[in-house]
Amino acid sequence: MDDEIDQAAKLAREKHPKRNATPIQYGTAGFRAKSSMLDYVLYRMGLLAVLRSKYKTGSTIGLIVTASHNPEEDNGVKLIDPMGEMLERSWEHYATQLVNASDDDLNSVLRGIIDQASIKTEVAVKVVIARDTRPSSVPLSLAAQDGVQVLGGQAIDYGLLITPQLHYIVRCMNTRGAYGDPTEAGYYTKIASAFLKLRGGDGSHGNYHPVVQVDGANGVGAPKLQSIIPYLNGMLGIKISNDGSSGKLNHNCGADFVKVQQKAPEGMRVEPNQRCVSFDGDGDRIVFFYQDQSGKFFLVDGDKIATLLAGYLKEVVAQSGLELKFGLVQTAYANGSSTDYINNKLNVHVVCVPTGVKYLHHEAMNFDIGVYFEANGHGTVSYFSSAYIHPIMEISNALCQ
Numbered sequence: 010m011d012d013e014i015d016q017a018a019k020l021a022r023e024k025h026p027k028r029n030a031t032p033i034q035y036g037t038a039g040f041r042a043k044s045s046m047l048d049y050v051l052y053r054m055g056l057l058a059v060l061r062s063k064y065k066t067g068s069t070i071g072l073i074v075t076a077s078h079n080p081e082e083d084n085g086v087k088l089i090d091p092m093g094e095m096l097e098r099s100w101e102h103y104a105t106q107l108v109n110a111s112d113d114d115l116n117s118v119l120r121g122i123i124d125q126a127s128i129k130t131e132v133a134v135k136v137v138i139a140r141d142t143r144p145s146s147v148p149l150s151l152a153a154q155d156g157v158q159v160l161g162g163q164a165i166d167y168g169l170l171i172t173p174q175l176h177y178i179v180r181c182m183n184t185r186g187a188y189g190d191p192t193e194a195g196y197y198t199k200i201a202s203a204f205l206k207l208r209g210g211d212g213s214h215g216n217y218h219p220v221v222q223v224d225g226a227n228g229v230g231a232p233k234l235q236s237i238i239p240y241l242n243g244m245l246g247i248k249i250s251n252d253g254s255s256g257k258l259n260h261n262c263g264a265d266f267v268k269v270q271q272k273a274p275e276g277m278r279v280e281p282n283q284r285c286v287s288f289d290g291d292g293d294r295i296v297f298f299y300q301d302q303s304g305k306f307f308l309v310d311g312d313k314i315a316t317l318l319a320g321y322l323k324e325v326v327a328q329s330g331l332e333l334k335f336g337l338v339q340t341a342y343a344n345g346s347s348t349d350y351i352n353n354k355l356n357v358h359v360v361c362v363p364t365g366v367k368y369l370h371h372e373a374m375n376f377d378i379g380v381y382f383e384a385n386g387h388g389t390v391s392y393f394s395s396a397y398i399h400p401i402m403e404i405s406n407a408l409c410q
């Protein structure tokens with residue numbers, strides 16, 4: 010690999026020179042900065058993705074180009090580990106080291122990481138790359154591909170994806186399809202079939218009217234939501250606003266705007282009592298909201314979603330008769346009254362961790378079933394093992410009838 014490292018250092022100087030003397034850090038969600046500063050960062054993250062894949066004996070690694078809820082002028086990059094999780098914390102240090110090395114030191118820093126992590130360099134590598142709709146994401150994803158290829162890795166470009174789709178694809182690839190088909194269509198099939206099961210029969214449960222209006226934040230969530238519609242067999246009516254055809258990404262719209270401003274986004278006409286949904290720029294946050302007849306605004310943010318899920322799952326777990334460790338993870342930004350309610354009224358154990366999905370996810374995996382949500386709308390339900398999924402699903406299906 011000596012030659013490839015020499016080539017990587019040469020290409021760095023010639024095509025992706027370091028333009029920024031200020032040190033930057035791999036933070037809770039990777040690197041973020043003004044997009045004009047990031048070409049060398051993306052190139053170097055392409056290099057690191059190759060080393061990570063070799064370290065993980067050839068497992069596929071993901072690289073997503075996005076700055077999520079940040080303004081359109083920013084951009085960023087995150088690496089995704091083999092099981093679809095965030096890059097392991099001990100490697101964030103290598104990421105920071107590699108990005109802050111001078112062009113002249115790049116060669117020795119790459120060799121240093123290979124030595125320190127005892128990486129077997131002969132292993133073949135695959136890196137899957139995707140991006141959000143920012144104009145800067147196209148050249149930046151090409152810079153990442155350069156980094157992968159110069160070290161002899163195979164870079165597979167998935168183009169535009171929401172962040173959760175790339176996490177899904179990475180996991181599918183490393184489980185040889187057991188988790189699903191590693192394609193966009195595979196993602197829609199998996200999500201839509203779960204939804205259709207949940208809705209059951211002809212979809213007419215009680216007074217429920219399956220129609221939502223969605224704020225796509227003028228980001229990648231809008232076209233991807235459009236793509237899932239054919240998979241839903243007409244069981245959910247979806248009207249998409251802020252679909253990126255005219256407005257600016259995350260500008261006066263999107264989940265962060267709705268949560269912080271406590272009002273509906275611009276570019277969306279909201280009828281009284283209509284169910285509304287808002288995504289962020291890379292489609293990994295969700296908040297719900299509605300307005301009553303008098304125009305009063307009601308938000309269902311991450312805390313409320315977590316509360317609803319915890320209440321529901323508590324009932325399902327109790328009915329299953331299984332001895333399961335069930336709990337909920339929040340951050341210090343959670344509304345204290347939601348924590349109180351979950352702890353004292355629902356009697357569900359709550360753990361508080363620092364901000365950042367990686368912290369919540371890690372903690373949630375200490376439960377057999379863990380619900381985790383940040384107030385801003387990042388979150389999910391995690392299962393430690395698939396062994397008890399079946400009985401849980403049975404009860405859940407029965408409750409839906």
Ligand SMILES: CC(=O)N[C@H]1[C@@H](OP(=O)(O)O)O[C@H](CO)[C@@H](O)[C@@H]1O
Pocket residue numbers: 037038076077078079289294364365366367383385387
């Ligand atoms: C994947 C991740 O960790 N994202 C972080 C990050 O959100 P983004 O939506 O990715 O911009 O910053 C938020 C704080 O501003 C934090 O709450 C969240 O956990």
